[in-house]
Amino acid sequence: MDRLLRPRPGSVSDFQFGAVATETIEDTLLHLAQQNEQAVQEAAGRMGSFRETRIVEFVFLLSEQWCLEKSVSYQAVEILERFMVKQAEDICMKAPIQLRANEKTESWNWKALKEQLFNKFILRLVSCVQLASKLSFHYKIISNITVLNFLQALGYLYTKEELLESELDVLKSLNFQINLPTPLAYVEMLLEVLGTSLGQKIEKFISVKEDFMLLAVGIIAASAFIQNHECWSQVVGHLQSITGIAVESIAEFSYAILTHSVGANTPGRQQPAPPHLADRARRGAASST
CATH class of the missing domain: 1.10.472 (Cyclin A; domain 1)
Known part of the structure; x- marks a missing residue:
């Protein structure tokens, strides 16, 4: 059985960002947002139990x-x-x-x-x-x-x-409907959008709130702070422009992720008397527009 389970080398390098046309990315992002909004509306109280x-x-x-x-x-x-x-x-x-x-x-x-x-x-x-x-x-x-x-x-x-x-x-x-959107798909799509030169805001995603899209922007924002906290506000601003999710929601969600992951080393605690996290993100969003 070990022979059957031997790892395949080089699998990660097969994936590339920035190889898809902007129009395709926009259409895919819109489709994901629509799927996500429908899933949130139809979510049952028992979802997540397994x-x-x-x-x-x-x-x-x-x-x-x-x-x-x-x-x-x-x-x-x-x-x-x-x-x-x-x-x-x-x-x-x-x-x-x-x-x-x-x-x-x-x-x-x-x-x-x-x-x-x-x-x-x-x-x-x-x-x-x-x-x-x-x-x-x-x-x-x-x-x-x-x-x-x-x-x-x-x-x-x-x-x-x-x-x-x-x-x-x-x-x-499941009526043969098994090709389901996952949190990873939203994270990868938003990373793809961040790597393109989309200059305009996409207002179609304002209605997307507490869902996979918010989870994706929160993960990206938290990762950006860990990698380079000086550019964190700018990344949050770009994410807000792309998704339409409020800066406050992105900031609060990334704060929660960082608090859970690394404890006191969070955007709100990096200085003795830090400015409010949302205010900082708002200033970054304003400077990036």
Whole structure:
């Protein structure tokens, strides 16, 4: 199995920024913003329940072991999250029907459904990673043999037919809509825009608020401060111009990321008596326009 999991050299160098036409970038950014706004409006209260740290770490470590690119890891997490939420919703929908039956039958069916969901979780997780790898087929696809060997190493004995059925269950449950936007896609797109000469503001993104777009600008702003805090205000200004997200929101989100990541070494604490973070970012935005 080690031979199958041997890393592929030079994968990161295959990606290049600045190789796409400005018009294409603008269209893609607009499409992402529209998708994001719709996702925020349709988000259910249970979304995020299956993005717990241990689950996400498992997916990322498995993807790393299988030498998959980072985008596959993010895609697999999104597929798994939506599939498991859908499975949980289906169980809840069956509950009122079961309540009409006698109490003993209802109790047994409810317990059986929960056990089935729990017992197949690892299989579903691996199927989501495999499906995500097929979305980036130009890079690497995980074979059924590799998946079955991995499951066997964990003590799970499945057949090739059961593995294919699991993939089909995921696809059918999500109506074959598995090419989902991820936080990484927003980060990469905004970095691409920052590397171009877009001079005008894109007012179409003003309505985008607490979502993947905000997460992306917060990550970029926090990273810019760590790399070179003197240029941080200018980067925040550019991000505000590109996305339409308020400077205050970008500043507060980047502050939260830095506080969580590096503790006291944050934009708001680099001097004994610093100016307000948003004021500093606002001045940077004004100077960059």
